[in-house]
Amino acid sequence: MVRAPRIDQFGMKKGAWSEDEDNKLRSFIAKYGHKNWCELPKLAGLSRCGRSCRLRWMNYLRPNIKHGNFTKQEEDVIIGLHNKFGNKWSLMAARLPGRSDNEIKNHWHTHLKNQPAVRNDEISTAFPIEEEVGKPDDEPINSNKTTTEGCSMKIISNLNIQVDEVGILLAVLSSSSDHESPSSSLTSKSSSSSCLSNGSDYVVSSHHHATPHDQFPDEPAGSFWTEPFLLDSESIIVSSISDYTDMFSSSPLGSMTNNFIPQQVSIQDSIMADGSDVLSWSSTMDSYF
DNA sequence: AATGGTACCAACCGCGGAACC
DNA sequence: CGGTTCCGCGGTTGGTACCAT
Incomplete structure (x- = not known):
């Protein structure tokens, strides 16, 4: 299921991550954060390129990342958002706490892409989406399309409060009795237009304005990324x-x-x-x- | 039991944009 | 202001697991 480990021409290891590598990366980021992905592997004692470390962290090691089956509710959210935004996986990931863009993308291609269009229609009907800025309803944003829509996406993504998306999520998730308390994160999202924590070294793209709390809504506000964290016995407390x-x-x-x-x-x-x-x-x- | 095809998913790669110098 | 570096996104690939024949 994973690529065989190998060493490239620059001595960088590629392929599947070992448990030891995971532990090194996890503990280093827990202690020092990730200010610079290029330098991080050297500092952490990993023979990996920075991009590989980032990918491993974002998709697998970061706190509260979920693995395994997607719930029906999550699938509905993905379908709804895909109807609206196209292949904007990071955008979807920002709105599905605990899911990485890679996982969403994989799930889409393997499970959802070929589902009958009727289901998409059901989602659209059940959770009608308001018209976007400068974009007609029936014209989903496609990553292959031209600058006009790219511009549209920028405008949209620069809006910290995306009322329609929140509406979709609230409707979908509130219909679920067994979902793991999404309301807190959604409430946080909708009520706070800019809640990046001071002192946090969790760096996110300006595209989607995900906040540390968005990413890990199950944590109390300002835990892992914003507060001094308690480390293992050989560690120290570092807050900034x-x-x-x-x-x-x-x-x-x-x-x-x-x-x-x-x-x-x-x-x-x-x-x-x-x-x-x-x-x-x-x-x-x-x-x- | 052996073989071939397909599903799945972790990881890689290229590119564009932002930040920095 | 142009060049360089770094980051993040999205598409693609590699390789294992599983299923059908």
């Missing part, structure tokens, strides 16, 4: 870059990074700028902390 600077200023590493503190750059940047052996960084930090 300023904590990094404090650590450095009082640590042996601080002598390596004398110019670092006032600049408020990332921890990775400071080490890299120093020119030290980045591959030893992970173990150095672990042993130090």
Whole structure:
């Protein structure tokens, strides 16, 4: 089911991820976040390219990611959103908590794509969608289409409150008695036009305006990404870059990074700028902390 | 039991856009 | 302001599992 591991011409490992690699990536991001995907694998001691790490994290390792069968309600949401937006998988993922765009895309191609059109009609009828800005009802946005619709998509996606989508979701999900409490996330979405948490290093695309809370609605507001997180026994509590600077200023590493503190750059940047052996960084930090 | 076809899904790749220098 | 780097999206592929013959 997964690609066989192999090493490419640059010494980067490709293919299936091992448990050990998963653990390294998970624990590194838990401790330091992911400010820079290109540097992250080196700092985490992984022989992977940054993109591969990002993909693994986004699709498999990040908190609250769901795996397994899609519920009927989730399928209905996907169908409804696909009717409206076309192949905008990230847009759908932002509105299906716990599902990655890749998983939604796969599910669409394998289960939903070839379903009878009548079901799409049912969804559209059951949850009528208001007309979009500058786009007729009967003209679904298609990723292959031209700039006019691309522009339309930008306008739409720049609206933090997308009333029609929320309406669809509320209608679909409220009809389900066994769904895992979607109302909190939806309420949050509809009532807050901009709720990116200060200090969060969870970086999301400006396209869909997903927030940390959108992504992980089951968590209390400001948990994993925004609050100091409790780590395992060999770990420490880190809440922000300023904590990094404090650590450095009082640590042996601080002598390596004398110019670092006032600049408020990332921890990775400071080490890299120093020119030290980045591959030893992970173990150095672990042993130090 | 062996073989071939298909379904499924994790992972890769190319591209465009944003951010940075 | 142009070039470079990085990030994220969406399409595609590789390889295993499962099913039919």
